[in-house]
Amino acid sequence: MTDFELSSTEVDGYSIAYREAGQGPALVFLHGFLCDSRCWRRQLAELSDSFRVVAWDAPGAGSSSDPPDTFTTTDYARCLASFFDALGIDRAHLLGLSWGGILAQEFYRLYPKRLRCLILADTYAGWKGSLPEPVWQERLATCLRDATGPTDALVAKFLPGLFTDAASQDLREEMSAIVSEFHPIGFRLMSLSSAEMDTRNLLPRIDVPTLVLWGDDDRRSPMDVAEALHGAIPGAELVIIPNAGHLSNMEQPDAFNAHVRRFCLERDAT
Numbered sequence: 001m002t003d004f005e006l007s008s009t010e011v012d013g014y015s016i017a018y019r020e021a022g023q024g025p026a027l028v029f030l031h032g033f034l035c036d037s038r039c040w041r042r043q044l045a046e047l048s049d050s051f052r053v054v055a056w057d058a059p060g061a062g063s064s065s066d067p068p069d070t071f072t073t074t075d076y077a078r079c080l081a082s083f084f085d086a087l088g089i090d091r092a093h094l095l096g097l098s099w100g101g102i103l104a105q106e107f108y109r110l111y112p113k114r115l116r117c118l119i120l121a122d123t124y125a126g127w128k129g130s131l132p133e134p135v136w137q138e139r140l141a142t143c144l145r146d147a148t149g150p151t152d153a154l155v156a157k158f159l160p161g162l163f164t165d166a167a168s169q170d171l172r173e174e175m176s177a178i179v180s181e182f183h184p185i186g187f188r189l190m191s192l193s194s195a196e197m198d199t200r201n202l203l204p205r206i207d208v209p210t211l212v213l214w215g216d217d218d219r220r221s222p223m224d225v226a227e228a229l230h231g232a233i234p235g236a237e238l239v240i241i242p243n244a245g246h247l248s249n250m251e252q253p254d255a256f257n258a259h260v261r262r263f264c265l266e267r268d269a270t
Contacts, residue, residue: 004044006037006063009086012079016086017063018056022048025116025268026089027260029055030080032098032247033143033190034158034179036062039097042253047261051093056083058103060186069185073193077106084114093264095119097249098221099190102126105199108206117209117267119260120229122218122246126197130225136195143191147184155179163245164217171250203232210236211263215244215251237263 004019019037021044029040037055044053057064059071059079067075080103084092093116096104101123108115127136146154155176162175210233214226223240230238239259244252 004041008063009083011082011086014059014067014079015065016056016059016079016083018054018083018087019044020052020054020087021045022050022052024051025264026092027051027053027264028084028089028092028094029053030094030096030100030103031055031058031061032100033061033187033194034154034182035098036064036178036181038062038178039175039247039250043249043257043260046253046257050261050265054087054089054092056080058100058186058190060183060189062181066183066185067189069189071189073103073106073197074110076103076193077110080107081111081114090114091116093117093119093267095121095260096123097121098123098246099194102194102197102199105202105206106197108208109199109202112208115208117211117264118206119211119213119263121213121256122215122221122226122248123229124194124197124221124225125199125203125229125232127195129198129200130221130228140191140195144188147188147191151180151182154182161219161245162247163251164215164243166243167245167251175247175250200232203229204234206233206236209263209267211259212236212238213248213256213259214238214240215246215248216240216242217244218246218248220246 040055059067124130
């Protein structure tokens with residue numbers, strides 16, 4: 001499959017790397033922690049016939065520069081808005097997976113008029129807003145500890161929870177290579193961001209078309225989280241992808257892409 005060329009732009013003093021393909025309405029992808037734009041290559045390949053697809057490396061991930069250790073979710077959202085400006089994107093379909101979905105919600109809070117629609121995939125209303133307190137506190141402590149530990153141990157710990165048991169070895173090796181190149185500061189900041197956010201008060205105020213898209217065997221963000229998001233966002237649509245784990249876009253790309261295409265095209269038509 002094509003590996004789309006990596007480009008970069010200067011945004012708010014940071015070098016932001018990204019991959020881009022196609023023409024048409026902008027469709028922007030936000031990755032989770034321990035990931036970067038490489039996680040979206042199946043979406044870039046398949047959806048670029050209908051959209052201008054863009055996947056960034058967030059500050060502290062992939063080939064982008066590291067932010068300061070004071071960077072917050074709001075700082076990430078403001079940087080994303082400046083990234084839109086740098087690429088000449090006024091409004092976009094915004095799709096965030098896992099931590100990227102938390103960022104997408106904060107972006108909506110700050111810049112609602114810049115969204116055509118919102119797609120929240122295998123994400124949370126922040127860990128604080130979706131998980132029991134002992135669970136998210138332990139998860140945060142584990143992530144902060146692992147951010148400074150051996151890379152091999154991190155890959156071995158996180159990889160099993162990202163896919164279903166049926167995921168291919170090729171897919172596991174692809175993800176292992178991405179995780180192994182994580183930025184310690186980015187992992188730490190995105191973990192803190194995930195844990196500290198609680199968007200439950202925001203969700204009922206979301207008034208752009210919203211798709212909640214979930215793998216049926218997501219072990220990091222279970223189905224009750226998807227149902228809570230769906231129930232809280234007015235008019236949201238919930239779609240469950242069979243035989244998919246937390247990275248449903250990588251494990252079942254055909255189904256994932258079909259739902260994204262259909263939802264975005266319907267929004268553009270209206």
